[in-house]
Amino acid sequence: MLARGWVADEEEPFRRRLAFSRAASDGFVATAQFSLYETSSGPVVDSVRDCAKGLRRGAATGLARFATAGRWPKRPSLRVDATSGVECLPATTVLRAIAADPSVHVSLRDRTAQFAQPGRRSGVTLDDAKSVRAPLAALVAEIDEQALTFAEQHATVDAFLAALRSRVSGPTQPLADVVSALIAFDRGAEARDLLATSDENPSPEQRRFARQATRLLNGDVSLDQLDQALPHKPARPRLQLGLGELSNARGRARDASDAVDSVRRSAGASSRDELRALLKAQLAERKLTETPMWIESRLDELEPGYEKPPTAGTVRTIRALLGAVRDAVSSRDWEAVDPPRLIRPPDACY
């Protein structure tokens, strides 16, 4: 049984969703849908422009793209690219999709048909709102012919899982998609088996997923709990390059120098620990923070008998520094380095 019709999008008044659905086996519904702007009521000029943009974007990238096979009602989807490998969402999102509600929605996205026909990549040009309907008719035909067919081919749990499994052999294919789908389809035992036989040298993210999926399967944690906390990795400080920042930097440097001078005047016979505390206090008084290395270097300068490093070898120093950085970068793939066991964090660190 085929149903089709326009559905208004509550969040975007000018957007209409053209949706198709077809009953399939196992209580599944094969659906294909496409979102477009509908402007026959004569919207303002700006909206017509938006409409054209929407259609161009849709014609270029969206034809037959939204083929879905999944349970109804719709839930946050796990999207699968059928041509270039599985496009997985972060494990946290996938797990969320599995959700406490077993009627999870999983979609399969096909790009094979997207560029299958010559000329399909060109955008649709609209002169006015009245020309919306013609490209819509072409889209409907496209969806009928390809998207629904594609959706129907993957409208059962087994077909969907088979499509997912066929992607597992690829080097970039994460195991997470198949495991997530198995859990979603209440096939926990199969999920456990797959986890147990997975890659012997998993990446940190794969280890992480396996660990959390196992906790979920064991009932040690709920999806709501998992969803509450995202993994933490402190962001690196961003480089600030504005002229205002340069001016501020000069002011900060001057104030930091004043702080050091203040400590120097009151240094006396204080220990290094006492000087460190004093310098931190002086910096805090000026609302400044400096790196621990900067502080230690300034404390070095306050030590009796401190000698400033010679500047004659500046060029050699710069060369040495550049060489060290070049060697470090060129000789090793920083991202791929697997740290030795001695300094490797526990598996529970993310």
Add this chain to the structure above:
Amino acid sequence: MERASNGRVGVELDAHVESWLDDAFGAAARRVELDQFDFGYVELDLWFAAPTDTTDAPIIASIGEQRVGLVDPDATHALKAILATAALRAELPWTVGHLNRRKTEPRYVLDFPQPTDRDTPGT
């Protein structure tokens, strides 16, 4: 408002950990060294855990399986929030720290990027 110019947090290193840091420094592959000045630093994974007995205690910083010190108390508040959310996943947060080796005492200085609100889920 704090005029943070560099945004790095220090770790107060434990006593008697220096020889172990020698090994860690040597084991880290991501290294920049200036032999001319006997100075260099390595990047390595630094992870955090909170003591279970008290709520106000400093946060423990570790490398590998070795506890190396305590996080600067100024950063405790931000890290506690991060630890609390990570605990829901039975995980421990980590970051990339800089282990700096110096010519003079203290021979090692360990620091890591200052956590921000963006690092804490839900903020």
